[in-house]
Amino acid sequence: MSEARQLCETRKLRLTSRRRQVLEILLASHQPMGAYDILAELNRVNPSAIIAPPIVYRALEFLMSEGLIHRIESRNAFISCVHPGHQCAAQFLICRDCEQVAELEDSDPPLLVEADNLGFAVDHSVVEITGICAQCQKHAG
Amino acid sequence: MSEARQLCETRKLRLTSRRRQVLEILLASHQPMGAYDILAELNRVNPSAIIAPPIVYRALEFLMSEGLIHRIESRNAFISCVHPGHQCAAQFLICRDCEQVAELEDSDPPLLVEADNLGFAVDHSVVEITGICAQCQKHAG
DNA sequence: AACCATTTTGTTATATTATAACGTAACTGA
DNA sequence: TCAGTTACGTTATAATATAACAAAATGGTT
Ligand SMILES: [Zn+2]
Ligand SMILES: [Zn+2]
Ligand SMILES: [Zn+2]
Ligand SMILES: [Zn+2]
Numbered sequence: 001m002s003e004a005r006q007l008c009e010t011r012k013l014r015l016t017s018r019r020r021q022v023l024e025i026l027l028a029s030h031q032p033m034g035a036y037d038i039l040a041e042l043n044r045v046n047p048s049a050i051i052a053p054p055i056v057y058r059a060l061e062f063l064m065s066e067g068l069i070h071r072i073e074s075r076n077a078f079i080s081c082v083h084p085g086h087q088c089a090a091q092f093l094i095c096r097d098c099e100q101v102a103e104l105e106d107s108d109p110p111l112l113v114e115a116d117n118l119g120f121a122v123d124h125s126v127v128e129i130t131g132i133c134a135q136c137q138k139h140a141g
Numbered sequence: 142m143s144e145a146r147q148l149c150e151t152r153k154l155r156l157t158s159r160r161r162q163v164l165e166i167l168l169a170s171h172q173p174m175g176a177y178d179i180l181a182e183l184n185r186v187n188p189s190a191i192i193a194p195p196i197v198y199r200a201l202e203f204l205m206s207e208g209l210i211h212r213i214e215s216r217n218a219f220i221s222c223v224h225p226g227h228q229c230a231a232q233f234l235i236c237r238d239c240e241q242v243a244e245l246e247d248s249d250p251p252l253l254v255e256a257d258n259l260g261f262a263v264d265h266s267v268v269e270i271t272g273i274c275a276q277c278q279k280h281a282g
Numbered sequence: 283a284a285c286c287a288t289t290t291t292g293t294t295a296t297a298t299t300a301t302a303a304c305g306t307a308a309c310t311g312a
Numbered sequence: 313t314c315a316g317t318t319a320c321g322t323t324a325t326a327a328t329a330t331a332a333c334a335a336a337a338t339g340g341t342t
Contacts, residue, residue: 014309016319035299052322057300062319073214074267076299076328091252093261104255111232111250111268119275120234126215126269127252134260155338157290176328193293198329203290217299217328 001027004068007085013066022059023080026069032077032094032101035060072101074128079103089125095133097140102133142168145209148226154207162186163200164221167210173218173242176201213242215269220244230266236274238281243274 004023008015015023025041026033033041039056060078063069068084071077072092081090082103089112091104115122132140145164149156156164166182167174174182180197201219204210209225212218213233222231223244230253232245256263273281 014319016308018320049321051320053300054302054322055320058319073269093256093259095261096264104252106252106255109250109252111245111247111270114245114247115234115270115272118234119278120236120270120272121278122270122272123237124271126267126271128214128267129252129256129261129263130265130267131256131261131263137260137262155290157337159291190292192291194329195293195331196291199291 003084007066007068011066018055019059019062022056023063023068026063026078026080029079031099032072032075032079034075034077038078070103072128073126074130089127091127092129093133094128094130095136096130097132097136100133100135144225148207148209152207159196160200160203163197164204164209167204167219167221170221172240173213173216173220175216175218179219211244213269214267215271230268232268233270234274235269235271236277237271238273238277241274241276 001020001024004020005015007013021042022038025038035053035056038060039051039053042056043050060069060071064071064078066084067081067086069078069080070090070092072079072094074094079101083105088106088108091106091109093102093104095101109125109127112122112125142161142165145161146156148154162183163179166179176194176197179201180192180194183197184191201210201212205212205219207225208222208227210219210221211231211233213220213235215235220233220242224246229247229249232247232250234243234245236242250266250268253263253266
């Protein structure tokens with residue numbers, strides 16, 4: 001969170017209270033959350049003024065554009081970034097048993113180099129590996 | 142299509158007329174299509190008996206389970222596989238200008254090896270690189 | 283053929299995810 | 313304080329996907 005604050009100050013961006021709320025919910029979760037889960041959490045914490053989906057989606061859009069969170073495409077869900085402000089492509093290992101998501105800290109995958117060699121100008125990469133984590137395999141075995 | 146037919150015969154699977162229709166639409170498209178685009182195309186071809194979403198989603202599920210098509214997670218869309226029946230993980234380059242999708246024929250990406258080393262049992266991988274293809278860069282430049 | 287079990291298709295309704303459009307409030311710099 | 317801009321709030325609706333159950337087709341068995 002303090003990282004996020006610093007990052008926004010450096011970039012002259014407004015980490016408003018709404019955006020901070022959404023980021024805090026994702027940071028506290030340690031798991032991917034759907035937009036409507038986040039919405040429900042916001043409304044649970046403050047039931048007096050019920051807010052609507054666009055509020056959440058706009059905050060998520062801001063946080064994604066600054067690399068503070070990621071979208072897990074294969075889950076329609078969002079998760080806080082483990083190293084905010086990094087440039088390298090995010091890569092995830094997603095356990096379909098315990099639902100835990102690990103964000104790998106690797107440097108850019110070779111595929112991006114290959115894309116470059118093909119003359120393809122990369123904007124954004126989605127790398128999401130689904131399976132069973134080591135922990136869950138032990139429990140099952 | 143004949144590949145698909147052979148593959149299903151070998152595996153003792155029923156490539157029914159509905160499934161064939163959906164596969165043919167995707168094969169003819171050469172581009173990703175949304176489930177509702179496919180639905181519209183089915184209903185355009187045969188306006189007499191209007192069909193509903195579950196029909197399409199079930200055909201898509203079958204075709205995906207047999208590796209005849211892929212889902213592009215970042216687009217909520219489906220595309221026919223360029224080498225049906227292959228085992229390796231699919232990887233896509235997606236141009237956000239011309240919307241063309243290239244499926245790379247590489248062997249498994251190193252990340253899968255790494256996942257394995259971490260004791261993670263991989264089920265499925267999603268690799269989708271978005272950007273501008275070489276063609277579109279020329280036109281723009 | 284007649285039967286049963288299984289799979290596939292069809293139908294209706296509804297859930298889930300996301301955005302358009304427009305008005306209001308807050309912030310920023312002059 | 314004023315204008316310009318950005319962010320927030322609200323309503324409605326679009327786009328994507330599935331649950332649940334009924335009907336039909338298929339495949340093997342008698
Ligand atoms: Zn990250
Ligand atoms: Zn697990
Ligand atoms: Zn493929
Ligand atoms: Zn292109």
